[in-house]
Amino acid sequence: MLPQxxxxxxxxxxxxxxxxxxCPNENSVWTDEQGAKxxxxxxxxxxxxxxxxxxxxxLKSFLDLHPxxxxxxxxxxxxxxxxxxxxxxxxxxxxxxxxxxxxxxxxINDLLAVAIYFKINISSPVSEIRRNLLNIxxxxxxxxxxxxxxPSVMAxxxxxxxxxxQILKATPDAVKWFxxxxxxxxxxxxxxxxxxxxxxxxxxxxxxxxxxxxxRLEKLS
Numbered sequence: 001m002l003p004q005x006x007x008x009x010x011x012x013x014x015x016x017x018x019x020x021x022x023c024p025n026e027n028s029v030w031t032d033e034q035g036a037k038x039x040x041x042x043x044x045x046x047x048x049x050x051x052x053x054x055x056x057x058x059l060k061s062f063l064d065l066h067p068x069x070x071x072x073x074x075x076x077x078x079x080x081x082x083x084x085x086x087x088x089x090x091x092x093x094x095x096x097x098x099x100x101x102x103x104x105x106x107x108i109n110d111l112l113a114v115a116i117y118f119k120i121n122i123s124s125p126v127s128e129i130r131r132n133l134l135n136i137x138x139x140x141x142x143x144x145x146x147x148x149x150x151p152s153v154m155a156x157x158x159x160x161x162x163x164x165x166q167i168l169k170a171t172p173d174a175v176k177w178f179x180x181x182x183x184x185x186x187x188x189x190x191x192x193x194x195x196x197x198x199x200x201x202x203x204x205x206x207x208x209x210x211x212x213x214x215x216r217l218e219k220l221s
Contacts, residue, residue, distance in 0.1 A: 099137035113157030
């Protein structure tokens with residue numbers, strides 16, 4: 001049974017806190033808009049369910065506004081809309097399918113940046129890289145698909161490869177050019193040098209450094 005006594009919520013339309021009360025014979029769920037003969041009725045969930053009919057708009061409004069509704073930050077009940085749930089589930093399935101297709105059809109060279117982002121060993125056999133990416137695509141398709149369009153993901157791959165090919169040198173306090181040992185960016189204590197370098201390369205000043213790294217890597221391939 002939902003509590004009804006002293007239930008107040010903030011009404012955005014009026015910019016004030018108002019009291020809620022469910023009375024079937026009233027058009028409004030706001031206590032201050034109900035008549036003197038308003039009859040309050042208990043709102044009871046039986047076996048964890050409460051069905052709201054089309055001819056009960058005031059009950060729907062009461063539930064929509066109630067602070068125990070999950071949609072309002074509560075934890076007691078939530079709206080179950082099978083149509084919406086089915087559409088969401090279908091959209092999720094399509095996204096998983098798209099992610100799996102991306103792993104299968106994308107050239108391995110184009111997958112490496114994403115593999116590096118997800119900390120997959122790109123020295124592994126191609127089949128193993130694809131299998132690891134496939135597992136990620138299935139478990140988190142949204143993050144997987146977003147990685148392909150993320151500039152920071154591409155930057156991280158270039159930086160990691162530049163370190164591997166001794167173009168860059170990453171130390172706990174700085175990222176430097178390997179050949180000249182000149183500092184590119186300082187690393188605050190306790191932070192990841194690659195993370196700092198990625199953020200630097202996303203700035204206007206760091207864009208030219210990223211472009212230089214990309215050119216150097218292309219010459220090595």
